[in-house]
Amino acid sequence: MPTVPLTEHFTLQEFTASQTAARMGISNMPKDKATYDRIKRTAETMEKVRTLLGAKPILISSGYRCPEVNTACGGSSTSAHMSGLAADWTCPGFGDPEAICKFLQPHMQELAIDQLIWEYDSWVHLGLTDGTPRYMAMTIDNSGTRTGFA
Numbered sequence: 001m002p003t004v005p006l007t008e009h010f011t012l013q014e015f016t017a018s019q020t021a022a023r024m025g026i027s028n029m030p031k032d033k034a035t036y037d038r039i040k041r042t043a044e045t046m047e048k049v050r051t052l053l054g055a056k057p058i059l060i061s062s063g064y065r066c067p068e069v070n071t072a073c074g075g076s077s078t079s080a081h082m083s084g085l086a087a088d089w090t091c092p093g094f095g096d097p098e099a100i101c102k103f104l105q106p107h108m109q110e111l112a113i114d115q116l117i118w119e120y121d122s123w124v125h126l127g128l129t130d131g132t133p134r135y136m137a138m139t140i141d142n143s144g145t146r147t148g149f150a
Contacts, residue, residue, distance in 0.1 A: 006043035009050060015039050015063030015087070020073045028069050030084060038084035039064050042128055045111055046087060049126065052107060053100065056093030061123055063087045080114070080127040088123045097124045101137070101149045108135045118149050 004012035012029075016039075021028035030036045042063065050058050065073065065081040080086035091100055101118040108116055115127035115136045125140075139146050 006040045007047045010043040014060045021069045026068050035084045053094040058091045061088045085128040
């Protein structure tokens with residue numbers, strides 16, 4: 001399949017790549033235009049994030065997950081990944097995920113971020129919504145889920 005650009009720095013392949021899908025022989029490509037459009041919207045938001053982070057490259061570890069992939073990887077049954085409205089990522093050139101979350105928190109409204117989550121000291125989860133954003137800033141780790149980045 002040829003590379004399908006979503007934005008200047010992100011491709012559809014980055015947002016649909018899944019080791020779980022590959023291992024299980026599951027197609028993780030969006031099956032309808034609405035899902036594709038939401039993935040594109042997420043990529044457009046990630047372009048804005050990239051700019052805010054000083055134009056440093058962003059590494060997407062998980063973007064869109066079809067329901068089968070989401071179930072196979074243990075994702076939440078209400079995950080925004082399934083609708084194309086979430087990405088898990090890092091930006092090593094900017095800093096660690098905690099620093100990224102603390103930096104982006106004041107920008108949540110301008111970016112219409114529904115959820116900004118510092119996960120397991122290892123990555124950032126950015127979630128959007130088709131509804132009204134909740135502007136939730138959270139930490140998830142082995143101790144549980146809590147508000148903020150402390």
